[in-house]
Amino acid sequence: MFPRVARLLGVAAVAVVLAACESTMGTKDGEQQPPVTESQPSGTQPGATSQGVGAGSTFRGHPLDDPASNLSKRTVYFDFDSSTIKDEDRAIVEAHAQYLANNPSAAVTLEGHADERGTREYNIALGERRANSVRQLVTLLGGSVQQVETVSYGEERPAVEGHDDASWQWNRRVEIIYRTR
Amino acid sequence: MLRSKMNAAVLALVCALGIAAMPGPARAVLTIRITESTEAALPIAIVPFGFAGGAAGARAPENIGQIVADDLARTGRFDPIAFPDLPSRPSSVADVNFGDWRILGTANLVIGRVEARGPEQYAITFRLFDVFRATQLAGFEIVATTRDLRRTAHQISDIVYETLTGERGAFDTRVAYVTEGRDANGERRYALQVADSDGANPFPVLDSVQPILSPSWSPDGARLAYVSYEAGRPQVYVQELATGRRDAVAAFPGTNGAPAFSPDGSRLALTLSKDGNHEIYVLDLAGRRLRRITDDPAIDTEPAWSPDGASIVFTSDRGGKPQIYQVPASGGEARRMTFVASDDYNARASFSPDGRRLAFVHGVGGRFRIAVLDLETSAVNVLTDTRLDESPSFAPNGTMILYATVSGGSSVLAAVSTDGRMRQQLAATEGKAREPAWSPFRSRR
Numbered sequence: 001m002f003p004r005v006a007r008l009l010g011v012a013a014v015a016v017v018l019a020a021c022e023s024t025m026g027t028k029d030g031e032q033q034p035p036v037t038e039s040q041p042s043g044t045q046p047g048a049t050s051q052g053v054g055a056g057s058t059f060r061g062h063p064l065d066d067p068a069s070n071l072s073k074r075t076v077y078f079d080f081d082s083s084t085i086k087d088e089d090r091a092i093v094e095a096h097a098q099y100l101a102n103n104p105s106a107a108v109t110l111e112g113h114a115d116e117r118g119t120r121e122y123n124i125a126l127g128e129r130r131a132n133s134v135r136q137l138v139t140l141l142g143g144s145v146q147q148v149e150t151v152s153y154g155e156e157r158p159a160v161e162g163h164d165d166a167s168w169q170w171n172r173r174v175e176i177i178y179r180t181r
Numbered sequence: 182m183l184r185s186k187m188n189a190a191v192l193a194l195v196c197a198l199g200i201a202a203m204p205g206p207a208r209a210v211l212t213i214r215i216t217e218s219t220e221a222a223l224p225i226a227i228v229p230f231g232f233a234g235g236a237a238g239a240r241a242p243e244n245i246g247q248i249v250a251d252d253l254a255r256t257g258r259f260d261p262i263a264f265p266d267l268p269s270r271p272s273s274v275a276d277v278n279f280g281d282w283r284i285l286g287t288a289n290l291v292i293g294r295v296e297a298r299g300p301e302q303y304a305i306t307f308r309l310f311d312v313f314r315a316t317q318l319a320g321f322e323i324v325a326t327t328r329d330l331r332r333t334a335h336q337i338s339d340i341v342y343e344t345l346t347g348e349r350g351a352f353d354t355r356v357a358y359v360t361e362g363r364d365a366n367g368e369r370r371y372a373l374q375v376a377d378s379d380g381a382n383p384f385p386v387l388d389s390v391q392p393i394l395s396p397s398w399s400p401d402g403a404r405l406a407y408v409s410y411e412a413g414r415p416q417v418y419v420q421e422l423a424t425g426r427r428d429a430v431a432a433f434p435g436t437n438g439a440p441a442f443s444p445d446g447s448r449l450a451l452t453l454s455k456d457g458n459h460e461i462y463v464l465d466l467a468g469r470r471l472r473r474i475t476d477d478p479a480i481d482t483e484p485a486w487s488p489d490g491a492s493i494v495f496t497s498d499r500g501g502k503p504q505i506y507q508v509p510a511s512g513g514e515a516r517r518m519t520f521v522a523s524d525d526y527n528a529r530a531s532f533s534p535d536g537r538r539l540a541f542v543h544g545v546g547g548r549f550r551i552a553v554l555d556l557e558t559s560a561v562n563v564l565t566d567t568r569l570d571e572s573p574s575f576a577p578n579g580t581m582i583l584y585a586t587v588s589g590g591s592s593v594l595a596a597v598s599t600d601g602r603m604r605q606q607l608a609a610t611e612g613k614a615r616e617p618a619w620s621p622f623r624s625r626r
Contacts, residue, residue: 081498081502081503081526116569116587117544117547117549117569118503118526118528118542118544118549118571119483119496119503119528119529119542119571119572120394120395120529120571120572120616121394121395121438121439121452121482121483121496121529122480122482122483122496122498122503122528122529124415124436124438124482125436125438125452125454125458125459125480125482126480128435128436128454128458128459129458129480132458150435151413151414151415152415152436153392153410154394156392156394156410157369157392163569163587163590
């Protein structure tokens with residue numbers, strides 16, 4: 001239904017192993033479901049140990065994959081030309097900050113994105129500002145600077161390829177991508 | 182007015198037929214569709230060029246008369262008569278009956294012929310006449326290979342244009358732009374293309390699975406600077422077009438973006454976020470020395486040089502919304518240049534070649550259009566009426582602006598005359614096209 005976007009960081013010829021493809025479950029401005037995003041696991045499979053995140057959960061997999069936990073949500077959305085984290089998305093960032101604090105070997109890349117409106121280089125700057133605002137909150141809440149990288153794609157890699165508000169709302173985003181769990 | 186619009190429709194049709202009928206592999210990836218015609222354009226008669234030599238029934242490999250007619254029509258200043266409406270089709274002076282053309286009311290007539298001189302070798306002669314005075318205004322013979330025939334046609338367009346307007350033509354130039362498509366596995370593929378000014382003969386100078394953007398020509402037209410994500414983050418490269426040799430000239434942590442060659446070609450203005458947020462820098466290419474130009478916690482990006490090299494304009498949201506500012510190229514106090522309603526979005530400015538105007542993206546009420554600011558009068562003229570326009574780039578003679586827009590759900594290139602009278606779409610038949618950058622003139626005067 002929505003275009004599937006494989007995120008390839010670095011050399012492209014790496015075999016893509018699709019894992020942990022969770023769709024975030026919230027709805028925005030109506031009935032639409034957000035696009036399914038696929039996170040690209042790093043070459044090493046998770047060696048991290050489970051921590052007690054998601055109290056009361058009977059989920060047996062990796063805590064990052066627990067659909068009942070905010071850790072399974074990897075995307076934070078923004079308003080037009082804004083890099084302010086919305087109150088409703090704050091808990092997602094907090095959960096990841098907590099996880100990073102508890103798992104010092106875990107590392108993430110925060111990918112900033114913008115919708116297609118406006119100019120391309122400005123949108124790269126805007127995407128970077130969004131990624132930085134997530135990074136700031138993550139490091140404030142216990143994640144270390146060494147665990148968090150940022151990169152902005154501006155409007156170059158939309159999650160949804162449409163030219164209307166319904167598409168744009170999913171494209172103004174920061175994706176939290178685990179390089180190491 | 183009616184006649185002019187009909188001509189435009191016929192011209193578009195003939196153009197499409199011309200491309201469909203072309204022999205050999207498809208050359209034109211971009212087809213031109215006229216979205217707006219003009220009432221004030223000068224009628225001109227361009228006769229399809231005759232062909233001589235070669236095997237019986239052979240045709241000229243390129244329709245030179247058509248290419249010239251399309252070039253001139255695209256400027257909005259000429260209204261070529263559709264081929265079916267021509268009273269006769271002379272290809273030599275002896276066949277021209279000026280009376281025929283006077284009745285038609287066209288002041289000027291272009292005729293020509295293509296003569297095969299050997300394998301892949303042609304001699305192209307053309308003449309431009311003043312119909313009312315029955316005099317020749319220009320006439321040349323150009324020898325070309327098959328590969329150069331389209332270029333020869335553009336050179337003829339340049340001569341006709343300059344003879345009749347007094348301004349240098351910009352048809353024999355190139356455009357760089359970025360295309361995005363999908364490969365067999367559905368993955369995005371990006372390419373940096375260089376094509377003729379009418380979009381024909383596209384050649385991919387870079388292919389990548391990662392985004393490419395912001396091509397900028399060196400003033401001698403020999404190199405392109407651009408941004409590529411091939412290393413997993415945006416870095417600035419400079420590539421020599423003749424050899425394909427390239428260097429990553431800015432690969433600092435964070436964003437490396439928005440390169441713009443200085444008018445003397447020795448420096449690049451660019452955007453770096455290595456010091457925490459997006460700032461404008463000037464990079465000396467020979468010594469790789471960096472000089473920081475802006476220092477503000479806001480976003481500063483999209484630098485463009487004034488033609489005299491003395492100043493740089495850039496986009497900044499230091500006032501709350503993106504607006505255009507100007508700063509001395511050596512650094513110093515930035516001055517705001519766009520003053521319009523507080524909620525407007527003005528960004529990605531570039532100077533006209535004469536330095537008197539700025540083209541930029543003007544956003545108001547959620548619509549992003551191409552506008553021109555007259556630096557003497559401060560008047561702003563909005564040239565387009567679509568809603569997702571970006572990346573304006575002046576022709577080297579300042580008469581037209583190439584830009585990217587969205588049409589039919591896909592991004593396409595378009596051109597508008599600087600006075601806003603003529604708009605045309607250059608639609609890529611495959612994938613999406615964007616980020617056009619018009620090359621400098623091919624030769625200096």
